[in-house]
Each structure stands twice: as C-alpha cells, then as structure tokens.
Amino acid sequence: MTMLNATEARAKLYSLIDEAAETHQPIVIKGKRSNAVLLSEEDWNAINETLYLVSIPGMRxxxxxxMATDTDECSKDLDW
Structure with missing residues (x-):
C-alpha cells in the first residue's frame, strides 16, 4: 500500500489517481491533522454495492x- 504525506500527494495527484485505478490498491495520504485514503471510483462503487447487499436481511x-453450491446443481433454465 502506498503511503505519502499531503505535500507529496498534491504534487503527484494525477499520477496517484492513475495508480489507484490501475492497481486497485488504496493510497494512504497522511496529513498533519488526519489521514485520508484515495481509492479508484470503481473500487469505491464496489465497496458501496457490497455494503448495500450485506445490509439486506438474509442476503449474506x-x-x-x-457460493457453496456446485454449478452442476444449478438450473440451466433461466426465467426471463
């Protein structure tokens, strides 16, 4: 995981955005008062979707x- 201070992040912002999108790894930006994490939009959307799905009772x-069901046990007919 990449970690850098806010001054370094400011100087490299566009390359950090590209790095987060390409590697799907969070980038920690350390500030004097607090820290932040830079994620790609795709990863952020995936996290939010996962949180939504597991918030539905019984969905988890x-x-x-x-996931535990063998694919051979699944129906081949779909109700479209």
Missing amino acids: ESIMGG
Missing part, C-alpha cells in the same frame, strides 16, 4: 449458500 447467507 444467500450469497454464501450460492
């Missing part, structure tokens, strides 16, 4: 059950 268990 349903997902875990689906």
